[in-house]
Amino acid sequence: MDEQAGSATSFWARIRNPEDRHPFFDQIEKLFKNKTGLAGLIIIAVFSAAAVFAPLISPHDPVENALYDQLKPPVWDEGGAAKNLLGTDDLGRDILSRLIYGARVSLTLGVVSVGLALTLGSLLGAIAGYYKGWLDNLIMRFMDIILAFPHILLAIVIVAYLGPGLTNAMMAIGIINIPRFARIVRASVMDEFGKDYVTAAKAVGATDRRVIFNAILPNCLAPMIVQASLGFGAAILDAAGLSFLGLGAQPPIPEWGAMIAEGRAMILRAWWVMTFPGIAILLGVLGFNLLGDGLRDALDPRLRD
Amino acid sequence: MQNLLDIRHLKTYFSVRGGVLKAVDDVSFTIEPGQTLGLVGESGCGKSVAASTIMGLVPMPPGFVAGGEIVFQGVDLLQLPESKMRKIRGSKISMIFQEPMTSLNPVFTVGDQVAEVIRLHEKLSRAEIRNRVIESFRLVGIPAPESRVKDYPHQMSGGMRQRVMIAMALACSPKLMIADEPTTALDVTIQAQILELMNQLKSETGASILFITHDLGVIAEMAQKVVVMYAGKVMEAAEVTELFGNPKHPYTIGLMSSIPVLGTGKKQKRLSTIAGVVPSLFNLPKGCLFHERCTVAGKECSRVEPPMTDLGNGHIVCCHQLAGC
Numbered sequence: 356m357d358e359q360a361g362s363a364t365s366f367w368a369r370i371r372n373p374e375d376r377h378p379f380f381d382q383i384e385k386l387f388k389n390k391t392g393l394a395g396l397i398i399i400a401v402f403s404a405a406a407v408f409a410p411l412i413s414p415h416d417p418v419e420n421a422l423y424d425q426l427k428p429p430v431w432d433e434g435g436a437a438k439n440l441l442g443t444d445d446l447g448r449d450i451l452s453r454l455i456y457g458a459r460v461s462l463t464l465g466v467v468s469v470g471l472a473l474t475l476g477s478l479l480g481a482i483a484g485y486y487k488g489w490l491d492n493l494i495m496r497f498m499d500i501i502l503a504f505p506h507i508l509l510a511i512v513i514v515a516y517l518g519p520g521l522t523n524a525m526m527a528i529g530i531i532n533i534p535r536f537a538r539i540v541r542a543s544v545m546d547e548f549g550k551d552y553v554t555a556a557k558a559v560g561a562t563d564r565r566v567i568f569n570a571i572l573p574n575c576l577a578p579m580i581v582q583a584s585l586g587f588g589a590a591i592l593d594a595a596g597l598s599f600l601g602l603g604a605q606p607p608i609p610e611w612g613a614m615i616a617e618g619r620a621m622i623l624r625a626w627w628v629m630t631f632p633g634i635a636i637l638l639g640v641l642g643f644n645l646l647g648d649g650l651r652d653a654l655d656p657r658l659r660d
Numbered sequence: 661m662q663n664l665l666d667i668r669h670l671k672t673y674f675s676v677r678g679g680v681l682k683a684v685d686d687v688s689f690t691i692e693p694g695q696t697l698g699l700v701g702e703s704g705c706g707k708s709v710a711a712s713t714i715m716g717l718v719p720m721p722p723g724f725v726a727g728g729e730i731v732f733q734g735v736d737l738l739q740l741p742e743s744k745m746r747k748i749r750g751s752k753i754s755m756i757f758q759e760p761m762t763s764l765n766p767v768f769t770v771g772d773q774v775a776e777v778i779r780l781h782e783k784l785s786r787a788e789i790r791n792r793v794i795e796s797f798r799l800v801g802i803p804a805p806e807s808r809v810k811d812y813p814h815q816m817s818g819g820m821r822q823r824v825m826i827a828m829a830l831a832c833s834p835k836l837m838i839a840d841e842p843t844t845a846l847d848v849t850i851q852a853q854i855l856e857l858m859n860q861l862k863s864e865t866g867a868s869i870l871f872i873t874h875d876l877g878v879i880a881e882m883a884q885k886v887v888v889m890y891a892g893k894v895m896e897a898a899e900v901t902e903l904f905g906n907p908k909h910p911y912t913i914g915l916m917s918s919i920p921v922l923g924t925g926k927k928q929k930r931l932s933t934i935a936g937v938v939p940s941l942f943n944l945p946k947g948c949l950f951h952e953r954c955t956v957a958g959k960e961c962s963r964v965e966p967p968m969t970d971l972g973n974g975h976i977v978c979c980h981q982l983a984g985c
Contacts, residue, residue: 551763557717558757559750559777559828569776573767 392649476536771809
């Protein structure tokens, strides 16, 4: 603490000096220079801001019914009013407000399910990659079994078993995404395993656990980050799918997939009820995929110029 | 004097497809406290495997210890459970690796990595650990240690990284340091600095060093005792002056004469080499392992494995043709 001021200046000096700075900052710079990656980052930043500041920026309560304002079209359409910029649904709820609160639901869901998949997946993958042998076989064959099921079908089975609801949907999506992370972490752990610093870590008396988590895993972060970003998009899409089928978010939670499901009966009368949540899902997934690709370009040493 | 390390008839084998590789076969040597033992040999002669076996770092399977003892401070390390062995690694026996470029973890600062060693073996507060780290950096001659501890490995030169490795090896005041070709990856001036540093630290801390190299010049500078290995076996062992002044084994003599001599005129001559290549561990020759390349090999060399002959004063040779030398 005594030298905080000193270290703060040297921190910025180091970032400005390309010779001396941490490679992390080179990668950040590379991500910013990548136009599609930056676009993804901006989309996600906008969605995250919407999620965080939802109560401040949404014009209405997302679950408040307004029976006199049922199925109002968006403002630019005939009969639309500035009061409901993107129109209302059959219960008179403001679509824009529901979309903004929906960002909250989708991002939370992404964080929880990707967090679950990432934690369990990297744990299993790291163990498999480090110990190899029968343990590796056991874990990876189990992962293969999970992968053998059609993605959404397995999620439906798990939700059907746990019971419908947002929390259980998150669990299901987390579980079906475990193999993604397990595979990628296993491959990187095996790659790092033979390197000298791993032997060096063992030679100073570190336990296996320490070697795996303190020495090897931090070196496998790059592919994990990329996969997590891509997984976010997939998780949002899967959750929307589950909610559309009525197995995910239950009314009146403003989840995008559930909104589409609620609006599908009115597609001919009120196109806006299901179009806007659809666009929101599209943009959200696109944002995470673009960011994931951008991160891959920035972090993958093989693609470095 | 009580030996610090006493290796008796150590056999480290690897079971692979197509048979068993005898990477270290019946190797014995001892290290006294404060002594530097040089382990010399060509690539693949088993010197690094011997070191890994002492540390208990041979991957098993495919490796296994087929026999022998590694007695360190009176305890056979091969009988110790992994948890006890872990306490010895890094604190009582530490290791310096060949490649300072790759043996430091790229994602942590060098200070953190040295701190990690201390944290693993001693219960100290963060401030105490920090001081110890800075102290150890100063000890190995890293300038401005207070700011260098915050550097990442890629920000340091090869020589500086090797100093960090040495600081790491010294962090818990080990009794034995195993240096596996610590200067091979460094250029000559840095190499000289590192060797001088190791010698100086050894005399300051009283630690023993097991110095593994293929460079006889380095051995002459560092070691008190030398063990020459060939294809997993000990060919000759002696005090350093004895070995360089009076080499007995044809292999040792061959190695000595393969060192280029600087000079012009009369001193300049064609560099002699040892004919042939190291035999494959899959297909070792019968009798003496060296006889196919030996200049003085006789009939019995290709049939009977030569015995260890003790010439007195710790000079041991494994050869049939001693009379001829």
